[in-house]
Amino acid sequence: MSSPESDTTAAYSCRCAQFVVAVAPSVGHLPRRQADLSGLESIIVAKDKCELVIKGDRDAYSTNLKREDGTEEQWFIYRCPRCNLPFAYDLAKSDAPYTYLLESALNKIS
């Protein structure tokens, strides 16, 4: 049994106030990915465990971030349709099991 609170859907806007994300359970219950490559902490949304609605434009090409060991991590970035600010990313071009939300880019609206 899950608590009522964990079943709540939370909605988030971009800093420009455009609605961009709804996720259940609310992100307060979700694990975090430590800031490493980007310097930003991100929220881990497992697609098989969470309901996620994204209203944004996803880059067709990857942004490659270099790890300390020289290998690269590929980010497929979701951007706000109004102001183009990045607010989330996947680590695979298709069928990514996780989507990562950039916490600092989002404002909770409900």
Ligand SMILES: [Zn+2]
């Ligand atoms: Zn925006």
